[in-house]
Amino acid sequence: MMAYELTGPILADEEPTVGKAWVVGGRVTYERPRHTDITRIDGWVIPGLVDMHCHLSVGPSGPVDGDLVVKQAFTERDAGVLMVRDTGSASSLDVLDGRSDVPKVYRSGRFIARPKRYLKGYAVEIEPDELPAEAARQARASGSWVKIIADWIDRDLGAQADLAPLWSAQQLADAVKAAQAEGGRVTAHTFATESLDALLDARLDCIEHGTGMTDSHMERAAASGTPVVPTLLQIANFASFAAQASERFPVFAERMQRMYERRHEHVTRMWEAGVTLLTGTDAGTSIAHGDLAREASEMARCMPAADVVAGATWKARRFLGGPVLDEGDPADLVVLSGDPRELIGVLMAPTLVMLDGLPVV
Ligand SMILES: [Zn+2]
The missing domain is CATH 2.30.40.10 (Urease, subunit C, domain 1)
Structure with a gap:
């Protein structure tokens, strides 16, 4: 050899x-x-790059399976991403089992959401009181992470529609406990401010996007060592989400637009507060696979490049338990x-x- x-x-x-x-x-x-x-x-x-927020089973036109999952894994690999945390699957990743030519993948099972409260056709859709049992089930299935959609637009409110939590604080706390009891770790999709105290109270293991974090949430995340994956490439899409929603859902649209405009300043504030920031692309849907270096460049507009590199390599690997x-x-x-x-x-x-x-x- x-x-x-x-x-x-x-x-x-x-x-x-x-x-x-x-x-x-x-x-x-x-x-x-x-x-x-x-x-x-x-x-x-450097150690192989880590995409902390990636969806190998989601492509530009929705859920994919089989050969396309493998193809997307190769795209990541060829860009130097040799470790992936798959933050929510729309189908099965079993096609990657036993392959030595793909990045090491930490799975999260299926996305967990409520009916009409996430992208259609992606999630296991359950009623709120089923959350703890479903979180435990997905922890057993993934053998590692669980991904909960913590907030999403509530369109039932019509013109007043806005981001709103999907679960009560108690349901979240019970779900995190149930998943952790199965040896799992829990992360959550959150854009809204209203979910964050409940998520931090529940002692979840990681925060995705975190666009609604206030200074006090940042202090809490820094103190508990809970990392945030800011996914700046995805937040750059908020302006187009706002534009699409502006007529029917003006309250939501205005909030998304505000978060879009302050996105770099917001990540800088997280860094200043001492929050551990890890690099993730949210690849799948509108973000292409293999784009971690571009996400890293975006993050380097907000914080020292040395910290971005750490969050894209060794710091992320240690957090996941990798070499x-x-x-x-x-x-x-x-x-x-x-x-x-x-x-x-x-x-x-x-x-x-x-x-x-x-x-x-
Ligand atoms: Zn995502």
């Missing part, structure tokens, strides 16, 4: 390590191998032409992507 020498700095923690590393048998080692045939790889090395290029870890890595903390754009064009020690790009 081929051996490689990684000559450049390895950025898998706050500071890069500059000691030489090797890849032997698909794994990272910091002990010089005895191989005589060693290929040199020059450049900055970070320690001795013996799988060689899932990306080689860059320069230090991404100096120039975030280098993430867009990796010079090499290696999965389990095999170059894929």
